[in-house]
Amino acid sequence: MxxxxxxxxxxxxxxxxxxxxxxxxxxxxxxxxxxxxxxxxxxxxxxxxxxxxxxxxxxxxxxxxxxxxxxxxxxxxxxxxxxxxxxxxxxxxxxxxxxxxxxxxxxxxxxxxxxxxxxxxxxxxxxxxxxxxxxxxxxYDTAVNTALEAIDKIRDTADSHDRVFFIEVMGRDSGYIAIQSGIAGGAELVMVPEVLTPIPEVVETLKQGWSRSKSSSIIIVAEGDVEGNAVVLAEQIREQVGVDIDMRVTTLGHIQRGGVxxxxxxxxxxxxxxxxxxxxxxxxxxxxxxxxxxxxxxxxxxxxxxxxxxxxxxxxxxxxxxxx
Amino acid sequence: MxxxxxxxxxxxxxxxxxxxxxxxxxxxxxxxxxxxxxxxxxxxxxxxxxxxxxxxxxxxxxxxxxxxxxxxxxxxxxxxxxxxxxxxxxxxxxxxxxxxxxxxxxxxxxxxxxxxxxxxxxxxxxxxxxxxxxxxxxxYDTAVNTALEAIDKIRDTADSHDRVFFIEVMGRDSGYIAIQSGIAGGAELVMVPEVLTPIPEVVETLKQGWSRSKSSSIIIVAEGDVEGNAVVLAEQIREQVGVDIDMRVTTLGHIQRGGVxxxxxxxxxxxxxxxxxxxxxxxxxxxxxxxxxxxxxxxxxxxxxxxxxxxxxxxxxxxxxxxx
Amino acid sequence: MxxxxxxxxxxxxxxxxxxxxxxxxxxxxxxxxxxxxxxxxxxxxxxxxxxxxxxxxxxxxxxxxxxxxxxxxxxxxxxxxxxxxxxxxxxxxxxxxxxxxxxxxxxxxxxxxxxxxxxxxxxxxxxxxxxxxxxxxxxYDTAVNTALEAIDKIRDTADSHDRVFFIEVMGRDSGYIAIQSGIAGGAELVMVPEVLTPIPEVVETLKQGWSRSKSSSIIIVAEGDVEGNAVVLAEQIREQVGVDIDMRVTTLGHIQRGGVxxxxxxxxxxxxxxxxxxxxxxxxxxxxxxxxxxxxxxxxxxxxxxxxxxxxxxxxxxxxxxxx
Amino acid sequence: MxxxxxxxxxxxxxxxxxxxxxxxxxxxxxxxxxxxxxxxxxxxxxxxxxxxxxxxxxxxxxxxxxxxxxxxxxxxxxxxxxxxxxxxxxxxxxxxxxxxxxxxxxxxxxxxxxxxxxxxxxxxxxxxxxxxxxxxxxxYDTAVNTALEAIDKIRDTADSHDRVFFIEVMGRDSGYIAIQSGIAGGAELVMVPEVLTPIPEVVETLKQGWSRSKSSSIIIVAEGDVEGNAVVLAEQIREQVGVDIDMRVTTLGHIQRGGVxxxxxxxxxxxxxxxxxxxxxxxxxxxxxxxxxxxxxxxxxxxxxxxxxxxxxxxxxxxxxxxx
Structure with missing residues (x-):
């Protein structure tokens, strides 16, 4: 050739x-x-x-x-x-x-x-x-680190305000970015397309955290999670939690594709x-x-x-x- | 005291x-x-x-x-x-x-x-x-640099795919973050609450860029821009441009509040x-x-x-x- | 237990x-x-x-x-x-x-x-x-990325001034950091303790680069390289090159141990x-x-x-x- | 024109x-x-x-x-x-x-x-x-931030090992980088060419820190400090301190010139x-x-x-x- x-x-x-x-x-x-x-x-x-x-x-x-x-x-x-x-x-x-x-x-x-x-x-x-x-x-390694840097920044705010944050990362059919950035970012829960995480389980996890006086929580959601995207999820969870919590959703989006x-x-x-x-x-x-x-x-x-x-x-x- | x-x-x-x-x-x-x-x-x-x-x-x-x-x-x-x-x-x-x-x-x-x-x-x-x-x-300086790092990453993708990106940054009543991150990020246009940017002007700017064979464009939109947020804006502009362009919107969100x-x-x-x-x-x-x-x-x-x-x-x- | x-x-x-x-x-x-x-x-x-x-x-x-x-x-x-x-x-x-x-x-x-x-x-x-x-x-992965960020910065200067840079990274008995940061950093040569790189070979590599009009070169040297540390090496090479080149040495040092x-x-x-x-x-x-x-x-x-x-x-x- | x-x-x-x-x-x-x-x-x-x-x-x-x-x-x-x-x-x-x-x-x-x-x-x-x-x-702003990132990394090690670190930053005739990176980096002392810092004063500062049970200290030294560069300084101070301390010197060097x-x-x-x-x-x-x-x-x-x-x-x- x-x-x-x-x-x-x-x-x-x-x-x-x-x-x-x-x-x-x-x-x-x-x-x-x-x-x-x-x-x-x-x-x-x-x-x-x-x-x-x-x-x-x-x-x-x-x-x-x-x-x-x-x-x-x-x-x-x-x-x-x-x-x-x-x-x-x-x-x-x-x-x-x-x-x-x-x-x-x-x-x-x-x-x-x-x-x-x-x-x-x-x-x-x-x-x-x-x-x-x-x-x-x-x-992949760069995307995970980009997502992680964003999670680190968001945790500063979550901690300062005692908030629950839902962070949506890329992965239409795959939870790879979600799971690695979630472990590395110290997330309380990671929701991926490959494995169903029932909403009551999410609610239970949050409640357990509060009972151990965790004041803030980070939940990572892969784009393609079967339960719906982060905004929909957060809404359902808010209803089922039944107490007034400060809950925010952020979608990391295209920043995950670029960078050094x-x-x-x-x-x-x-x-x-x-x-x-x-x-x-x-x-x-x-x-x-x-x-x-x-x-x-x-x-x-x-x-x-x-x-x-x-x-x-x-x-x-x-x-x-x-x-x- | x-x-x-x-x-x-x-x-x-x-x-x-x-x-x-x-x-x-x-x-x-x-x-x-x-x-x-x-x-x-x-x-x-x-x-x-x-x-x-x-x-x-x-x-x-x-x-x-x-x-x-x-x-x-x-x-x-x-x-x-x-x-x-x-x-x-x-x-x-x-x-x-x-x-x-x-x-x-x-x-x-x-x-x-x-x-x-x-x-x-x-x-x-x-x-x-x-x-x-x-x-x-x-x-403020940290938030501008965080927005800028995101813009730098997104430009990699914009250039690689010849896309127009609308990037929404924080600033409900103020265009400070938008204007500084826009200049530093080499944006084609910055839309701020303090000054009306009519949509036809945006369309004109994009068309002029294409006529000089710019293949990608970045437009920074402050959260509180009077013309509406980045998603709404992008939709209106897409209609008025009248050609099929690859246009994306991303909202930087809470990452702008945190970080070292x-x-x-x-x-x-x-x-x-x-x-x-x-x-x-x-x-x-x-x-x-x-x-x-x-x-x-x-x-x-x-x-x-x-x-x-x-x-x-x-x-x-x-x-x-x-x-x- | x-x-x-x-x-x-x-x-x-x-x-x-x-x-x-x-x-x-x-x-x-x-x-x-x-x-x-x-x-x-x-x-x-x-x-x-x-x-x-x-x-x-x-x-x-x-x-x-x-x-x-x-x-x-x-x-x-x-x-x-x-x-x-x-x-x-x-x-x-x-x-x-x-x-x-x-x-x-x-x-x-x-x-x-x-x-x-x-x-x-x-x-x-x-x-x-x-x-x-x-x-x-x-x-290890963090140390390699820290060394790499430093190499990326130094290359800006090397390119701007057409210089040869010797960069010493950590690794007293081991070339792991050197070799990974060297490949990732686009180095012309990597010198490690495990393998002898004769100085004439370094000189030859530099000369070949210049003959192909490479204007700048980066050589990564592991701390424990048998030929001596980066300062000594650079001096020996300067003598053997026989032309007047702008050659600098930098030792990354303790920054490689810390960081997020x-x-x-x-x-x-x-x-x-x-x-x-x-x-x-x-x-x-x-x-x-x-x-x-x-x-x-x-x-x-x-x-x-x-x-x-x-x-x-x-x-x-x-x-x-x-x-x- | x-x-x-x-x-x-x-x-x-x-x-x-x-x-x-x-x-x-x-x-x-x-x-x-x-x-x-x-x-x-x-x-x-x-x-x-x-x-x-x-x-x-x-x-x-x-x-x-x-x-x-x-x-x-x-x-x-x-x-x-x-x-x-x-x-x-x-x-x-x-x-x-x-x-x-x-x-x-x-x-x-x-x-x-x-x-x-x-x-x-x-x-x-x-x-x-x-x-x-x-x-x-x-x-200048980039150089200060580069020096600062290095200081942040070195502090991780200084704290983990209870060490005193002398960090030399650029500035042959000027203490600008030293002073800004020193304040931002939480240094105990900043030594600049413009103002003489007598060595006994450095020793006194270190001793006072120890008496308040500060376990680690960072001292920033501008390249051109009249008392001599960081290596020389550290040696003189070690002699005058009179106790066995773990003291290290690092010179940031050329990384301060480059970067985004x-x-x-x-x-x-x-x-x-x-x-x-x-x-x-x-x-x-x-x-x-x-x-x-x-x-x-x-x-x-x-x-x-x-x-x-x-x-x-x-x-x-x-x-x-x-x-x-």
Whole structure:
């Protein structure tokens, strides 16, 4: 393989730039030409493709977002779109792809391979950590630390005013960010999509805390909790508590996607970018590079898409113990 | 005066602990006994009053929130409440008060003095910076930097996805946080309560940016902007823009109240805490200590409550120039 | 076992407080009485031992340092010292110990057990990550991120002035902090005690960088690098480079020990604190709780003390590739 | 004036990029062509001069360092160097200059004007805050906060081990960083070049602290303190204390120059950059733009170079009171 291209797709995640850098520098090291594609599959379709050198990725390892920009592409879901993308890649002589993104990205790559036999190796770039085939995804550690910093700040106010705070963190289908930021932030309770937390149990936990004269409480709610989002939850709980408490809701929102990546994310992204590139050069295709138990492994896209990634129930048990 | 007490009241603000520390250490230095009152006027009413020493305020200069806790007191608005408060102060032999808070706090202190002649000197503790009589209030610099860090993170995502972001910051009646975080964050537009920004002007600004191929835009909206909050605004603008743009809204919320205070806030809080105490000892009463043009001054509560604090229109002009 | 005690010993590390909290809350949860011992073995000797409750560890999960204080104890190395310590423990009815520290701490515990049969379970608290039996030690992730933030700042200056910077990080016998902060910080070279980097190779790397028009370079040096510390190294290299370059040396020093712990460290510390306590209650003794491949395991003290923990040579290879 | 150029010179300071951005955007707004010069006077001599547009300064407001790079120029101190610089400026049609730097920079500009009548307006870019004619210099607020974060981390260790720490901060001729970071960091003592602190007084302060059972102490020492640097000082004090204390020294070093600028520095830099540009366009020359008492003023270079900027002795008094 003499010429490869790299792109980022789906929601941006801190560490994507470190990953791009590792792909590009790895290619230079191995004597392979490397191109960048802007705005994911859209750029592939539109030919927004350009050669990259070692200099192209200078001084980006510490930046949030992605210098290649990202987008979700409706056109790539159509046969016409994929045809255009293929023609563009051919006109640039590109023989293999590195895709940094999540399940949507990998689903597209798989479809594309079936039709045009362009091999892709993926790197897991998403803050949600909900991809099977890697212990951590790129951006997750930074997102957890961003959520944690916010929780630390909010606790100052909760303590000063003896308040109950419901803090909604990201995670539509996954409680990973919620559970880690909750344990680290000393939350009284963490509510995640994977496990039902009945509202009476929440009420009971709050009441027990007050009986031990805890004056403030923090409850972390994952975006996609089945009981409803944080605002709805707080309202239901207020009704059932039956006493007048000072209860506030805050939704952390988009700040969780950005920011300077942590050391962990930069190193993970570097390992996975280099691993994806070297996998591609060694003949891997339609697999995602991941780190499981500190080892680099490749998991077929079909598994990362289909297989669930269960959360660690030990950690949920720990929330309960640590808030006694 | 041989015995004074300090309390925090209203919304908590980073730097309040540095202020309490300066009051307490200042009192020790001047050989005056000093007490702390918990939860503002509520603690005064309930007798939650305790002696403080130099050790009581060790290792708190860097902490957000307030170790004395804060609350808004309905009972202090009644004559019965104030009578109880007076009796409690008398039973502890307290001759003067240091109140760290905002206009509600100072209004209460003034009423209290009229009835019971207990002198209070105030220190301006509020993140909103909307108090006449001081260039900066305690907590404002930290709140601006917290908002700014959030804006920096969101810009990563805005740039990566070519989006328009509306970011709502605190400031019900005041655009101070909005304008400073907006200039520092490189916002395209800042919308504040003090100055009407007609929606067509917003639309025009966005269109001009696109015509100069700006791919992303950040618009900062103060909570209390007359045109409505950020969600409502974004909806109206989306309709008037008439093209399909990727527009998001995020509300920073309570994170702006907490956090480790900046150097500026710790020094300001220290100067004002010491200044309030020394003012009280020298016979000042019903005044707020403030820093104007780097000088410590005392402004009558009645003026801090009644007089408006205009925002610097030069700064609004600057937003416009810097986003060309 | 009805009564246990926890202490911290050796150099302090961020996350020690989260670990203490997990021990205490875990004990409360399991219905076991728990005591704190101040200043490590010194406090054991002097009887600085006090009962702890759930409240004792409120609001400490986010604090650096250790609320139990730490010290190195010469007296505990003597039979007389250990006798006093034993008597103190007996007088408080303490049947088992949780020791948060490093190899010196565990060596002491082992000796103590031989003489007095008091069982100890350890938790690895040291920023250096040089303990066999756990993938990460408590405080390591925070120390790496602290070093990284410093490197990010210094790179601003290095780039602005086209300079070569030698940055010395902690790690007397171990290159863990150096290698992780070096990769994450985009360093051109990382020099560690475990692997000799000949000076001519450093000179060559710098020259190659200049030939590719890299204007600035960052070289990370672990404290204990065999070639000498950063100041000495820089001097030798300056002589051998033979051209006039703007070269600076900075030693990060003690800032690496403190600070608010990262999410990773708080969770790790919580898991290990709880794991150490539950191990002790289940009859473990003279072992250290660790996390290897995401699983909690117990390793005999004798192994943590004697067995080397090799650094990942893949990571050293990666530094080279990523700086092309 | 139809064409101006901007450059940065001397040590880099956080906020320089925000200043460059304000100059460039201001020029675009006022319909004036604007050029950038790289590496200060060296780039002027070598013709490293290029046109800048609004896009050239996108997304730099938050970055430390300077995109125009900086250098100290020996050649510009010679008549030949200045002749070359003049010729280069003429060949690009540049009629006026904006210089972001300190006294060395302004001295050069003054000499240059005498010989070639090219008007320069300066903006104060130095972390030391030692320039007459402005209350704050660009970079100072960030440097103080960086020093403060380091002090906060070190205090964790000082408290955990009952240690005395001497922390050396930047400031060769000026105690500004020392005094502000010292007050904000809760230091027991601050030693500055402007005021002699006799060593016996330091010893006395430490002893008094111990007598009040302060277990740890932080002493901030400005680089240029007349008594010698922190290492020397600590040694002398250790001898005079006469008891065995655990005393450590740490030098913060170059981290104080870099980093993401604070809100204050970005706004200050924006105001001064725009103010310098508008001053130049209105006919100002050989003056530095500054903010004094919240007002933009212009001070002749000759005054900024010759007049001393005294530190606020009230702040030194405050250190003493706050550490009782």
């Amino acid at each position: 003499k010429r490869v291209a790299v792109f980022t797709s789906g929601g941006d995640a801190p560490g994507m730039n470190a990953c791009i850098r590792a792909v590009v520098r790895g290619a230079v090291y191995h004597g392979v030409e490397v191109f960048g594609i802007r705005r994911g599959y859209n750029g592939m379709i539109n030919g927004d493709i350009f050669p990259m050198t070692s200099h192209s990725v200078s001084n980006i390892v510490q930046r949030g977002g992605t210098i290649l920009k990202s987008a979700r592409s409706k056109e790539f879901m159509t046969p016409e779109g994929r045809k255009k993308a293929y023609d563009q890649l051919m006109s640039h002589g590109i023989e293999g792809l590195i895709a940094v993104g999540g399940n949507g990205t990998f689903t597209g790559a798989l479809k594309f391979f079936e039709e045009y036999q362009i091999p892709t190796v993926g790197a897991p770039g998403t803050i949600d950590n909900d991809l099977y085939g890697t212990d951590y995804t790129i951006g 990546p942590t050391a962990y994310d930069r190193i993970l992204a570097s390992r996975l970018g280099l691993g994806a590139l070297e996998g591609l050069l060694e003949g891997q295709k339609n697999v995602m590079a991941g780190i499981v138990n500190n080892e680099l492994i490749y998991t077929p896209f079909i598994d990362t898409i289909k297989l669930p990634k269960p959360i660690n129930e030990d950690l949920l048990r720990m929330v309960r113990i640590l808030s006694v | 041989k015995r004074v007490a300090v309390f925090t009241s209203g919304g908590d603000a980073p730097g309040m602990n540095a202020c309490i520390r300066a009051v307490v250490r200042g009192a020790v230095y001047h050989g005056v006994e000093v007490f702390g009152i918990r939860r503002g006027y509520n603690g005064m009413i309930n007798g939650d009053i305790f002696p403080m020493t130099s050790h009581s305020v060790s290792n708190i200069v860097q902490r957000g929130g307030t170790i004395l806790k804060s609350a808004r007191s309905k009972e202090f608005m009644t004559p019965e409440g104030r009578k109880k408060a007076y009796d409690q102060l008398m039973s502890h032999g307290i001759e003067g008060l240091i109140a760290v808070g905002g206009n509600g706090t100072f209004t209460g202190a003034l009423k209290f003095f009229e009835e019971y002649q207990i002198p209070t000197v105030g220190a301006p503790g509020t993140i909103d910076n909307d108090l006449y009589g001081t260039d900066y209030t305690i907590g 205070p900046t150097a500026y806030d710790r020094i300001l809080a220290s100067r004002l805490g010491l200044g309030a105490l020394e003012g009280l000892l020298e016979g000042q009463k019903n005044v707020m200590a403030g820093i104007v043009n780097n000088e410590l001054i005392y402004t009558p509560f009645i003026d801090t409550i009644k007089l408006p604090k205009p925002i610097n229109e030069d700064l609004l002009r600057m937003v416009r120039i810097l986003s060309v | 009805k009564r246990v005690a926890v202490f911290t010993s050796g150099g302090d590390a961020p996350g020690m407080n989260a670990c203490i909290r997990a021990v205490v809350r875990g004990a409360v949860y399991h219905g076991v009485e728990v005591f704190g011992i101040r200043r490590g073995y010194n406090g054991m000797i002097n009887g600085d031992i006090f009962p702890m409750t759930s409240h004792s560890v409120s609001n400490i999960v986010q604090r650096g340092g250790t609320i139990l204080k730490s010290a190195r104890s010469k007296e505990f190395m003597t039979p007389e010292g250990r006798k006093k310590a034993y008597d103190q423990l007996m007088s408080h009815g303490i049947e088992g110990l949780i020791a948060v520290g490093g190899n010196g701490t565990f060596t002491g515990a082992l000796k103590f057990f031989e003489e007095y049969q008091i069982p100890t379970v350890g938790a690895p608290g040291t920023i250096d990550n040089d303990l066999y039996g756990t993938d990460y030690t408590i405080g 712990p990262t999410a990773y460290d708080r969770i790790l510390a919580s898991r290990l604190g709880l794991g150490a306590l539950e191990g002790l209650l289940e009859g473990q003794k003279n072992v250290m709780a660790g996390i290897v491949n995401n699983e909690l395991i117990y390793t005999p003290f004798i192994d943590t003390i004697k067995l080397p923990k090799p650094i990942n040579e893949d990571l050293l290879r990666m530094v080279r590739i990523l700086s092309v | 139809k064409r101006v150029a901007v450059f940065t010179s001397g040590g880099d300071a956080p906020g320089m990029n925000a200043c460059i951005r304000a100059v460039v955007r201001g020029a675009v707004y006022h319909g004036v062509e604007v050029f950038g010069i790289r590496r200060g006077y060296n780039g002027m001599i070598n013709g490293d001069i290029f046109p800048m547009t609004s896009h050239s300064v996108s997304n730099i407001v938050q970055r430390g360092g300077t995109i125009l790079k900086s250098a100290r120029s020996k050649e510009f101190m010679t008549p030949e160097g200045r002749k070359k610089a003049y010729d280069q400026l003429m060949s690009h049609g540049i009629e006026g200059l904006i210089a972001v730097g300190g006294n060395g920079t302004f001295t050069g500009a003054l000499k240059f004007f005498e010989e070639y009548q090219i008007p320069t307006v300066g903006a104060p870019g130095t972390i030391d805050n030692d320039l007459y004619g402005t209350d704050y210099t660009i970079g 600028p604070t809100a204050y520095d970005r706004i200050l830099a924006s105001r001064l950059g725009l103010g310098a540009l508008e001053g130049l366009l209105e006919g100002q020359k050989n003056v530095m733009a500054g903010i004094v008492n919240n007002e933009l003023i212009y001070t002749p270079f000759i005054d900024t170079i010759k007049l001393p900027k005294p530190i606020n002795e009230d702040l030194l008094r405050m250190v003493r009171i706050l550490s009782v």
